[in-house]
Amino acid sequence: MDKILSVSRSFFERYRNKIAFFMLCVSIFSFAFVALKNFDNLKVPYFNGIYDDVVINIETPDLDGIPIKLYLGNDKTFNFISRFRTKNPLAITNYYSNTIDYKKYKKLSIIYPADFTFDLRNYIATSNVFIGNKHFYFGHKDIKFFEQKIIEVNGKKVKQIILPSEIRKFKNAEYMNYKGNYNAVAVVFLSFFYSAFTLYLIPWILFIVGIWILKNERLKIPTSIILSAITLLAIYLRFNLFTEYPMWWDECYTATITGDIINPFSDIFFDPGNPPFFALVSRLWQSFVPNTIEWLRTLPLIFSVGSILTLYLLIKTRINTKTALLASFLLTVSIFHINYAQDYRAFSLSSMLTPLVVYFMFKMLEKMNFLNTFLFVLFSSMIFSNHLYGTILLIVNFIYGIWYILTKYQEKLKSVLTFLCAHLLVGMTFLPYFFNTFLQKAVLNSNFNVWLPDMCWWVFLNALRAMFGNWQIALSILILSIIFIVCMFCFKNKLFTQVDTKQREFIFYLIYLVFGFLLVNITISSIRAIIMEYYFMLIYPMSIALISTLFMLNWRYKFINVILSFGLLYTVSHMDYNNLWKFKNVYGSLTQVSNADAINYKKNKVLVYEQIEPPKYGELFELEPNVVVETDFNGGSEDFTKFTKKVRKYAKDNPTQFAIFNAWYSEVTSQDQAIFEDGNFEYIAEFIKTPYDINDGILRVVLLPQK
Structure with missing residues (x-):
């Protein structure tokens, strides 16, 4: 038996790279095959699928008792319904139908029973048709010339009014609701992750096992090339359907009131729920670019891509390059992060600033010179005045910094005073907004943000969903964190390899920061509601940093790393929180x-x-x-x-x-x-x-x- 095992091991070591390359090639072919086979039905969060929703509105006299349907071919129909009716003299009502299934359609038509003698085209006053954000309007003069013929649907003869061929999302597309090749590439790529366990499980098994079999020295791709590829991918995904969803209320509010350069400068202090820094940046941006949705949303897109680079910088300097690349990639494909790259508000800027605040806090703690202190104060002031959750970040960091100084420094008093003065300077930058707006309109106003939900179990679960994906992932991260802490204190690296003091301290900090930030939020919300899921975009890069770091730990038993790879894939497949208000x-x-x-x-x-x-x-x-x-x-x-x-x-x-x-x-x-x-x-x-x-x-x- 030992001889058989020895021969098998020898054979495996001799051919392991060939086996690995074979598995990787088969996995790539499998990814392509599954994607091609399921192309029409692929769906990912936020972007939905390859094809768009279609809504047909027709304005007619009251048609109660006449079964009008939207016909999609192959005997498939949707009813026309009316939402709102009044007893008006003309009895005109808008009936609507929408496909809601995101399937592909070459043409649509309206059908009604053939035994009705009237011609429905003569009664339709107007029609508003939507294919996603594309709108088509037809008046009565157009509609009465629509083609009509008699066909058989589900064994019954019906009159079919065929909608014009120019109703297309893209003019020359084969299918009227095809959302374009750009979107198709993005949806196919993201489906590899967000449908990993429903469509691509076998390809992923082959891919992950192949990667672990392959010797690392065979994968020496320059870091600059990998990071450039991740950055280009981030830009590509964030430009997909960039203006598909119209600007929603908060975006319009920011663009036209607090952040509009033509308004008085004092308006940047107008909003008690949003400190003035993003409004200030918005005014600067609008002084150079046109006030259109494309140009306005380019600003948060820049910050979103920038956050990927700032997170890479932080993790590379505190952990290692591989973990930094993984964290950058996870942030790149996160639907939560992509969503807010297309949202003209402060969230993407916060996600870019948070890694910089942490980076310069550690630089300052390691060496309290003028430059490090100045940069820490600068970026901390920015995030403090960008979103109210910046306050929580600074509180949690301040406690950590004081603990770090008391346990590491010899000149404790001088260092504590320097660290304290730095935070006082940060606080002073917030004072104009505090006294002008926040004190009266928020702190002393019992009606401020009353729409936020009171602290309860589902609010807590939604917070976990935004930060981690779901509560199961959050629990897994907590368990891994506890295992790491116990091992570092009790077993002295017996379960892990290649974890030096600097890395260990930063992982401790990440665990403290992420769960401490959540705990402070819960505590405050128990007194006064402050939790809304998308506010956690500020801490989200650090959640990604913690996830990446824990999953990239080198266990002494390699099979654990293989199992954790599937856990990481499950985590990525649930980074799907998106703001339904949009x-x-x-x-x-x-x-x-x-x-x-x-x-x-x-x-x-x-x-x-x-x-x-x-x-x-x-x-x-x-x-x-x-x-x-x-x-x-x-x-x-x-x-x-x-x-x-x-x-x-x-x-x-x-x-x-x-x-x-x-x-x-x-x-x-x-x-x-x-x-x-x-x-x-x-x-x-x-x-x-x-x-x-x-x-x-x-x-x-x-x-x-x-x-």
Whole structure:
């Protein structure tokens, strides 16, 4: 038996690299084969799939009792439904249907029973069609010339109104809702990770085992090439569908109020929930670039890519190059991080600053000269004034720094005073904002951020989901952290190899920082709610650093590293937190529908009721000349009651004037509907369905001259 094992071991050592290369080649072929086979059905968080959602709206008289359906071919149909109806004199209602399955479609059509003698084309007044963020508008003059024929669907004869061939996401694409080759490449690549255990398990097993079999000396690729490739990949993924989702409320708020250079400088202190640093950076950015969604979102994209490089710098200097490259790659493919690269707010900047704050804190603790102290104060001041969670980071770091000085330094008093003075300088930079805004509007205001959820179990789980992926991963990281701490103190590197003092101390710090940051958040939220999942973007790079470091530890028993590789893959597959608010707003669609109405009714007003100040709305969205913006800046749950009252008042003041009111629809109450119906003017009130979120759309009210 021993001889057989010896021969087998000798054979394996002789051919291990050939075996490894064979497994790697087979795994790569398997990845490609699985991706090609499942190409049409691939989906990843945030970007969704290869094909877009399609929404069809048709405006017709009340068609109760007439089964109108959206026909997708192969006997597949979706019903047309109506969300909002009133007892208006013209009985005009908007019916909508959407595909919601992200399948590919060459063409769509509307079908209704062939035994109905009327021609539906003569009754459809308008149609608003959305393929993702692409909008198509058809008036009655267009619709009555749509092709119609009789076909058989599910054994029944129906009349089929074929939608025009120009309804395409991309003009020359074979399928009308294909999102383009750029997106397809991004989705295929990300699916390797986010569908790792549902589609690619066998390829990953071959790949991971092949990597571990291959001798390391065969993988000597220059670090600069690997880091450059990671950076280019990060840029590519963050540019994918860069403007697909319209700017949502908070982005518009930042772009047009606190961060708009044409506003008074004092407006950077306007927001009690967001310190002024990003608003200041935004003003500087807007002084050089046009105020468009493309240019505005380029700023957080730059910071997002920058955070990958700052994290690499930190981990390389404190741990090693391999771990730094892994951490950079994990941040690159993280959906959570990609999402906020496309969000014009402070989060990407925070994620770039956090590694720099930690980097210069350690530089300062190691050598308290002027340069290190100055740079620590500089970057700490930036993050302190960029997001309120920066306060928690500095508190946790301050405690660690004092402990470090007391245990490492001989001149303890002088060093403690230097470290304390550095933090006092950081605090002083926050004072203008504190006294101008934060004290009165936040600290002493019991209504500040009342929308944040009170501390409870699901809030805690959501925080873990943002930081780690889910609670199971968080628990695994905690267990690995405890094992590492116990081994370092009790077994003196008997389970791990190649962990020097500098690395050990930094891993201790990462464990303390990540879980300490979470603990401080939970403690404060138990008194006053401060937790919202995406706020953890500030600490997210350090969570990635901890995950990378623990999974890259060299265990003396190699099979543990192989098992942990699959644990790391599972962790990556759950880095999928994304802000659903971006899907739930319809600013882009609202603009598209309003502009279509404005073109259709050139001599009349189209009024848009929104929460953005009227002069600012036109800066972000191109509006037709006869589109007028009404606003109620404070917003709130009463928005649509206020909206309906505005419509009533306008109708009373202008009884003979045609006008259209379009508003972001969230939930129309019975009270709102009663306000509409309690009038002596003619109108059409309807819900126009928009893409992305199943519940949201536009509330469109058309006021007609009295007869």
